[in-house]
Amino acid sequence: MTPIRVAVLGAGVVGTQVIRLLREQGEELSARVGAPLELVGVAVRRPHQHPDIPAELLTTDAAALVAREDVDVVIEVIGGIDPTKDLLLTALRRGAAVVTANKALLAEEGPALYEAADAAGADLYFEAAVAGAIPLIRPIRESLAGDRISRIMGIVNGTTNFILSAMTADGSSYELALKEATRLGYAEADPTADVDGFDAAAKAAILASIGFHTRVGAADVYREGMADVTAADISAAAELGCVVKLLAICERVNTGTGDAVSARVHPVMLPRAHPLAGVDGAYNAVYVEAESAGRLMFYGPGAGGAPTASAVLGDLVAVARNKISGGRGPRESAYAALPVQPMGEVPSRYHISLDVDDKAGVLAAVATAFAEAGVSISTVRQEGREAEATLVVVTHSAPDAALSATVSRLSELDSVHRVTSVMRVMGDVA
Numbered sequence: 001m002t003p004i005r006v007a008v009l010g011a012g013v014v015g016t017q018v019i020r021l022l023r024e025q026g027e028e029l030s031a032r033v034g035a036p037l038e039l040v041g042v043a044v045r046r047p048h049q050h051p052d053i054p055a056e057l058l059t060t061d062a063a064a065l066v067a068r069e070d071v072d073v074v075i076e077v078i079g080g081i082d083p084t085k086d087l088l089l090t091a092l093r094r095g096a097a098v099v100t101a102n103k104a105l106l107a108e109e110g111p112a113l114y115e116a117a118d119a120a121g122a123d124l125y126f127e128a129a130v131a132g133a134i135p136l137i138r139p140i141r142e143s144l145a146g147d148r149i150s151r152i153m154g155i156v157n158g159t160t161n162f163i164l165s166a167m168t169a170d171g172s173s174y175e176l177a178l179k180e181a182t183r184l185g186y187a188e189a190d191p192t193a194d195v196d197g198f199d200a201a202a203k204a205a206i207l208a209s210i211g212f213h214t215r216v217g218a219a220d221v222y223r224e225g226m227a228d229v230t231a232a233d234i235s236a237a238a239e240l241g242c243v244v245k246l247l248a249i250c251e252r253v254n255t256g257t258g259d260a261v262s263a264r265v266h267p268v269m270l271p272r273a274h275p276l277a278g279v280d281g282a283y284n285a286v287y288v289e290a291e292s293a294g295r296l297m298f299y300g301p302g303a304g305g306a307p308t309a310s311a312v313l314g315d316l317v318a319v320a321r322n323k324i325s326g327g328r329g330p331r332e333s334a335y336a337a338l339p340v341q342p343m344g345e346v347p348s349r350y351h352i353s354l355d356v357d358d359k360a361g362v363l364a365a366v367a368t369a370f371a372e373a374g375v376s377i378s379t380v381r382q383e384g385r386e387a388e389a390t391l392v393v394v395t396h397s398a399p400d401a402a403l404s405a406t407v408s409r410l411s412e413l414d415s416v417h418r419v420t421s422v423m424r425v426m427g428d429v430a
């Protein structure tokens with residue numbers, strides 16, 4: 001049987017594991033495909049750093065590797081937009097199947113890649129790009145293709161979940177936890193992509209696009225990372241019976257004038273009883289709500305070399321099977337062409353902690369700031385400390401713009417010394 005020839009671009013945390021598994025389990029994988037899988041080249045930057053990979057496979061010329069007519073499948077685990085975009089376009093244009101773990105590239109340049117794939121009848125698979133090992137892309141693109149998805153929400157970044165879990169569990173410092181997440185291979189090459197929410201936003205863009213059959217790019221996703229989450233926020237959450245999680249939330253909404261899509265990434269205070277509150281470390285968990293299926297939850301390792309390689313190899317087997325059968329996997333499905341709802345219109349609930357003067361009229365001034373912005377208060381708690389008091393306010397749901405306007409007004413009041421913590425809350429908090 002003619003072999004399926006595979007090239008791997010990048011041999012870092014994920015690539016090393018992909019190559020190891022391909023070499024260790026090649027026979028088994030070939031049996032599943034129904035044809036031999038042959039690794040024919042690995043593009044790296046510094047060949048001397050890869051003594052475990054046979055020297056004859058190594059090349060520093062990724063462009064020449066993807067252009068080789070005898071390469072049937074290109075696996076891209078380099079990351080970033082440049083040079084990966086050009087490399088994958090070259091591969092797709094000559095009909096090679098592409099398997100990629102690169103969410104940044106898909107969220108920025110997905111349409112260009114799909115277009116090239118369609119023009120050549122080539123496959124574009126990316127299970128590893130969202131939530132690592134967890135089967136999520138295929139369930140959404142294929143298993144749920146007969147349903148109407150209304151919401152996709154969850155923890156999709158392992159690094160920030162690892163850091164927040166460590167800060168919550170034992171008061172670990174942000175810096176130490178980030179260092180450990182990097183050592184364990186969870187973080188992006190530039191970890192600001194994780195902590196500032198870019199990685200989760202790229203994943204949200206991909207999930208919203210495939211879930212709602214529309215195009216949502218990285219720039220359409222409202223993004224707040226976790227870099228500003230402090231120990232004070234985490235203790236404020238604990239006092240409320242909550243934990244802080246960085247969530248990606250994608251919803252199909254009716255704005256009154258028609259359907260739209262909302263995609264956002266920001267920290268949230270979640271009640272401890274919420275199923276996502278117990279998802280710790282580099283684990284990810286994603287809820288998908290669909291009209292007929294109801295609520296589905298996907299849970300598992302969201303980052304790390306071997307778990308991510310598992311998703312890459314699953315895609316490799318799928319595209320290799322398609323090559324043999326002459327079939328194709330799913331194409332882009334963006335017929336719904338939904339507009340993106342601005343964040344200011346998204347209904348939110350806020351938790352706000354303030355240090356204020358402990359004197360007559362202060363509570364009234366604070367309440368007026370909320371009332372003037374049309375924001376209704378759900379609970380207020382006050383703790384006195386000599387001349388100062390801490391006020392903890394939890395609001396009812398209001399448009400996000402009204403809530404952020406209220407926080408600005410509060411900061412300007414003379415009786416408010418400091419706004420110590422502001423965070424969106426989800427679920428029932430007392």
Ligand SMILES: NC(=O)c1ccc[n+]([C@@H]2O[C@H](COP(=O)([O-])OP(=O)(O)OC[C@H]3O[C@@H](n4cnc5c(N)ncnc54)[C@H](O)[C@@H]3O)[C@@H](O)[C@H]2O)c1
Pocket residue numbers: 009010011012013014015043044045046060062076077078079080083101102103104128129132185186187188189302303304305308
């Ligand atoms: N690490 C994870 O847990 C994880 C999980 C899911 C997805 N991903 C994604 O997988 C991709 C790779 O991640 P990683 O953690 O393995 O990154 P990494 O930085 O460990 O590896 C990338 C490798 O690519 C090499 N490289 C860079 N430019 C190259 C070029 N022009 N030619 C050949 N090699 C080149 C680098 O030298 C590096 O060894 C990224 O898109 C990342 O977002 C990573």
Ligand SMILES: N[C@@H](CCO)C(=O)O
Pocket residue numbers: 129130131132156157158159160186187188194199302303304
């Ligand atoms: N840096 C990413 C890798 C998995 O996509 C994370 O921490 O989730």
Ligand code: NA
Pocket residue numbers: 127128129130131132133134135136137311
């Ligand atoms: Na996945």
